[in-house]
Amino acid sequence: MTDKEKSWAIAEDVARMAGVSRSAVSRTFTPGASVSPKTRARVLEAAKTLNYHVDINARNMIQGRSTFVGVVTSALVSPFRAQLLAPIAHHLGARGLLPILMNADDPDQTSYALQRLLSYRIAGVIMTSGAPPLSLAREYIERKVPVAMINRAPELEGADVINSDNHAGGALAARELFNSGATRFAFIGPHTTHFSGRQRCEGYVDALTRLGVRKNRITLCNSTISSYEAGQLAAREVLADAAHAPDGVFCATDMVALGFMDEARRTFGRRFPEDMRLVGFDDIQHAALDSYRLSTIAQNTDTLAHSVVDMLSHRITDFSRAAEVRIAPVTFVRRATTG
Amino acid sequence: MTDKEKSWAIAEDVARMAGVSRSAVSRTFTPGASVSPKTRARVLEAAKTLNYHVDINARNMIQGRSTFVGVVTSALVSPFRAQLLAPIAHHLGARGLLPILMNADDPDQTSYALQRLLSYRIAGVIMTSGAPPLSLAREYIERKVPVAMINRAPELEGADVINSDNHAGGALAARELFNSGATRFAFIGPHTTHFSGRQRCEGYVDALTRLGVRKNRITLCNSTISSYEAGQLAAREVLADAAHAPDGVFCATDMVALGFMDEARRTFGRRFPEDMRLVGFDDIQHAALDSYRLSTIAQNTDTLAHSVVDMLSHRITDFSRAAEVRIAPVTFVRRATTG
DNA sequence: TTGTACGCGTTATCAG
DNA sequence: CTGATAACGCGTACAA
Numbered sequence: 100m101t102d103k104e105k106s107w108a109i110a111e112d113v114a115r116m117a118g119v120s121r122s123a124v125s126r127t128f129t130p131g132a133s134v135s136p137k138t139r140a141r142v143l144e145a146a147k148t149l150n151y152h153v154d155i156n157a158r159n160m161i162q163g164r165s166t167f168v169g170v171v172t173s174a175l176v177s178p179f180r181a182q183l184l185a186p187i188a189h190h191l192g193a194r195g196l197l198p199i200l201m202n203a204d205d206p207d208q209t210s211y212a213l214q215r216l217l218s219y220r221i222a223g224v225i226m227t228s229g230a231p232p233l234s235l236a237r238e239y240i241e242r243k244v245p246v247a248m249i250n251r252a253p254e255l256e257g258a259d260v261i262n263s264d265n266h267a268g269g270a271l272a273a274r275e276l277f278n279s280g281a282t283r284f285a286f287i288g289p290h291t292t293h294f295s296g297r298q299r300c301e302g303y304v305d306a307l308t309r310l311g312v313r314k315n316r317i318t319l320c321n322s323t324i325s326s327y328e329a330g331q332l333a334a335r336e337v338l339a340d341a342a343h344a345p346d347g348v349f350c351a352t353d354m355v356a357l358g359f360m361d362e363a364r365r366t367f368g369r370r371f372p373e374d375m376r377l378v379g380f381d382d383i384q385h386a387a388l389d390s391y392r393l394s395t396i397a398q399n400t401d402t403l404a405h406s407v408v409d410m411l412s413h414r415i416t417d418f419s420r421a422a423e424v425r426i427a428p429v430t431f432v433r434r435a436t437t438g
Numbered sequence: 439m440t441d442k443e444k445s446w447a448i449a450e451d452v453a454r455m456a457g458v459s460r461s462a463v464s465r466t467f468t469p470g471a472s473v474s475p476k477t478r479a480r481v482l483e484a485a486k487t488l489n490y491h492v493d494i495n496a497r498n499m500i501q502g503r504s505t506f507v508g509v510v511t512s513a514l515v516s517p518f519r520a521q522l523l524a525p526i527a528h529h530l531g532a533r534g535l536l537p538i539l540m541n542a543d544d545p546d547q548t549s550y551a552l553q554r555l556l557s558y559r560i561a562g563v564i565m566t567s568g569a570p571p572l573s574l575a576r577e578y579i580e581r582k583v584p585v586a587m588i589n590r591a592p593e594l595e596g597a598d599v600i601n602s603d604n605h606a607g608g609a610l611a612a613r614e615l616f617n618s619g620a621t622r623f624a625f626i627g628p629h630t631t632h633f634s635g636r637q638r639c640e641g642y643v644d645a646l647t648r649l650g651v652r653k654n655r656i657t658l659c660n661s662t663i664s665s666y667e668a669g670q671l672a673a674r675e676v677l678a679d680a681a682h683a684p685d686g687v688f689c690a691t692d693m694v695a696l697g698f699m700d701e702a703r704r705t706f707g708r709r710f711p712e713d714m715r716l717v718g719f720d721d722i723q724h725a726a727l728d729s730y731r732l733s734t735i736a737q738n739t740d741t742l743a744h745s746v747v748d749m750l751s752h753r754i755t756d757f758s759r760a761a762e763v764r765i766a767p768v769t770f771v772r773r774a775t776t777g
Numbered sequence: 778t779t780g781t782a783c784g785c786g787t788t789a790t791c792a793g
Numbered sequence: 794c795t796g797a798t799a800a801c802g803c804g805t806a807c808a809a
């Protein structure tokens with residue numbers, strides 16, 4: 100520190116200027132404390148001219164907790180996860196909480212970083228899909244740090260979860276593809292390993308079955324991750340045999356759908372929706388672009404963010420409450436790939 | 439708080455267990471303090487069994503500063519800004535700093551939130567392009583809070599700035615378009631109001647002029663913002679008169695280029711690169727997708743993030759140092775829209 | 778309602 | 794190298 104003069108006013112300075120005790124200043128800035136309107140006014144005025152702000156670090160220390168919430172997410176390049184960030188920050192702010200960003204892309208560093216986060220006496224942690232392994236979340240809960248998650252399997256005892264209605268989304272996709280005339284169906288995405296992918300696939304297959312579609316008319320094409328490249332790869336696999344190629348495809352995410360669409364158009368000359376119909380999941384920005392106009396199942400990011408913050412702040416005030424699992428409704432967005 | 443029992447071990451607990459003084463514990467966890475290897479080992483062992491973590495709030499308080507850095511950014515949906523977030527978090531973490539996310543989309547709330555941030559005794563602030571007005575940044579500097587910015591005009595005294603080499607990028611685009619046979623040129627984007635847009639445009643026009651292109655062969659198409667829609671609009675404007683339509687177009691950002699490309703293809707039947715050539719700026723994910731394969735000027739997000747963190751941490755240790763303005767090199771990424 | 782006195786968990790200082 | 798003690802800025806019992 101080159102500049103040693105303190106650049107902030109402290110409560111004592113304000114007290115001296117207002118001609119009151121230091122406690123009076125403290126009480127003025129403590130919600131629900133008893134101060135006479137007169138002193139309160141004098142304190143506020145002095146605080147304003149001195150540009151006084153309560154030192155939240157000190158307040159946090161004394162109260163044994165902080166107002167910081169760790170937001171741990173991986174693959175920020177994933178458009179959907181990026182879309183989630185803004186509403187999370189907004190709803191946290193509305194409750195006086197502040198988001199600390201924690202990138203979980205490097206698993207080794209993540210464990211260390213999460214450990215470090217414990218030093219900050221954070222009020223809670225929000226984890227989004229595909230982020231750190233459950234074992235790390237468990238460590239938090241063992242230390243009584245509230246954990247809330249978005250789009251993850253509700254496997255962790257004591258953690259709240261909000262999931263988009265993947266099952267209903269899959270069913271919606273099935274119905275729309277069926278109604279627009281498809282007869283041979285496919286699902287593309289991680290339907291064995293990934294939680295959301297599996298639910299979406301199940302909802303899809305269930306609904307198709309109820310619609311009377313026979314099993315041999317449904318192809319399940321697995322992939323390890325939900326990427327553009329996975330979609331391209333699946334297209335080459337599924338469209339190679341023209342005789343048995345599907346004409347109604349549901350992809351686990353929009354990025355997969357985009358990859359599928361591009362490869363189907365370029366390599367196999369397929370047109371959407373004339374030759375085949377396609378539905379994605381998420382409703383990311385790209386889906387609306389003119390070159391795609393992808394019909395998709397939209398997740399409501401604001402609902403997801405609001406719920407996760409709501410549940411987390413409940414658990415912050417009462418750590419031992421029963422874990423909650425909420426389901427956020429999804430909606431079908433009709434664009435050009437479903438006729 | 440329902441659970442009153444303290445869930446964290448404190449230094450005193452560790453000291454008692456290790457049979458040493460509190461100070462010994464403190465020194466063990468203070469980098470550069472002198473402890474004998476023997477005590478150090480005993481402390482570390484006790485700390486491990488008790489799961490002790492230094493309370494950073496308390497440490498911050500006594501040291502009069504925190505390790506939090508406000509990262510204020512607007513429009514997180516903007517892919518480029520989202521891409522910047524991960525490397526910023528990474529480089530901050532490498533210096534023991536933690537990013538506090540601050541969304542600046544709502545200007546009213548922003549001012550309030552920035553005020554609130556002052557209460558946290560943050561170590562510094564990073565601002566990205568197009569975020570809050572300069573007046574807010576000025577408030578921080580007045581309170582001796584270091585400010586570093588990415589892709590902004592170096593107008594603010596005492597704030598460090600790192601910018602991509604917009605001028606060179608514009609020149610690169612000019613050269614590539616020229617070499618791939620274009621004869622009528624256009625620039626599309628905010629070249630009057632927006633700092634980066636203006637620099638990119640200047641570099642473009644300068645280079646074209648040096649290449650011998652006459653002024654009446656260069657069209658400047660202004661827009662208020664850099665959006666997909668702005669690109670579409672510009673295409674309708676610039677391509678309406680087929681006789682004077684450009685065949686070499688440089689857009690201020692990739693999103694603008696995508697909009698231009700889609701509209702040019704759909705409404706005017708233009709093909710890239712056969713009928714016209716196109717270069718964007720940023721190198722966002724979308725640019726690489728098969729339906730676009732957009733040639734573009736890539737910003738080096740890792741360099742930007744590294745520099746901004748580097749300058750910020752320098753200013754954290756010496757607030758009065760001379761302001762620095764750095765330029766980050768850009769590179770041309772050849773894809774399918776430049777022949 | 779107001780002021781005094783103490784404690785929160787840590788680091789810096791200083792004597793040993 | 795070690796241990797005792799004084800800060801840091803604030804909230805809050807307690808007594809007035």
